[in-house]
Amino acid sequence: MIIRKFDSREELDSYAAQYFIYIIQTKPTATLGLATGSTPIGIYEKMVERYRGGEVSFAQITTFNLDEYVGLQPQNEQSYAYFMNRHLFGHIDLPDNRAFLPNGMAADLAAECSRYDAMLAAQPIDVQLLGIGHNGHIGFNEPDRTLHGGTHVVELKRETLEANARFFASMDEVPKQAITMGVGSILKARTIMLVGKGADKADIMKQALTGPITTDCPASLLQTHANVLVLLDREAGRYV
Numbered sequence: 001m002i003i004r005k006f007d008s009r010e011e012l013d014s015y016a017a018q019y020f021i022y023i024i025q026t027k028p029t030a031t032l033g034l035a036t037g038s039t040p041i042g043i044y045e046k047m048v049e050r051y052r053g054g055e056v057s058f059a060q061i062t063t064f065n066l067d068e069y070v071g072l073q074p075q076n077e078q079s080y081a082y083f084m085n086r087h088l089f090g091h092i093d094l095p096d097n098r099a100f101l102p103n104g105m106a107a108d109l110a111a112e113c114s115r116y117d118a119m120l121a122a123q124p125i126d127v128q129l130l131g132i133g134h135n136g137h138i139g140f141n142e143p144d145r146t147l148h149g150g151t152h153v154v155e156l157k158r159e160t161l162e163a164n165a166r167f168f169a170s171m172d173e174v175p176k177q178a179i180t181m182g183v184g185s186i187l188k189a190r191t192i193m194l195v196g197k198g199a200d201k202a203d204i205m206k207q208a209l210t211g212p213i214t215t216d217c218p219a220s221l222l223q224t225h226a227n228v229l230v231l232l233d234r235e236a237g238r239y240v
């Protein structure tokens, strides 16, 4: 595990964007695993800037997002499909038919999970971008007695609903279920880039990176992966 700390978020975002751009320049058909949430927004902004500057083309890459809410249309402003269009896909030359998210509107959610896993198996992820939840979740893999390997439907924990309520008009509007890649699918990525920003992530980052490997903190399973790059701002990196 390589841990890098940055004095500013700006530097962190530039470094992460440069990392992805380097991957794409050296392998134009790369498969990227992408994430939503506040953590990656600045990284996507930098990638868009570099694209606008003519430094990189996304035309041949494939992307897989970690997760999506169940029951939200892609046009719904709270859906992760909408988020990705707003922050990245809408600004770059990535073809729509190679930008994948789980379909939270699928009539048969179990079949949708199998379909997603089959696509991931066919196009293994070169670099998976991850944020971390305050409870140690990665994607929507919440702390539990056991964890799932593959893509599955999850019931979101109360603390996650509360954390996400800020994006909705009220707590009642936050979907109670999501589809997420499993911890096993995440660990299959060749490289994992875990990003933490802000003082509120300092404790969980310490637990995830230096604590016991336990399903109580799904991010701690990243300690078993051979190729993890951890990028932290000063506040999130305070204890590691």
Ligand code: PGA
Residues within 6 Å of the ligand: 036, 037, 038, 039, 040, 131, 132, 133, 134, 137, 138, 139
């Ligand atoms: P955040 O969420 O980037 O909005 O902090 C991360 C997560 O919950 O995985």
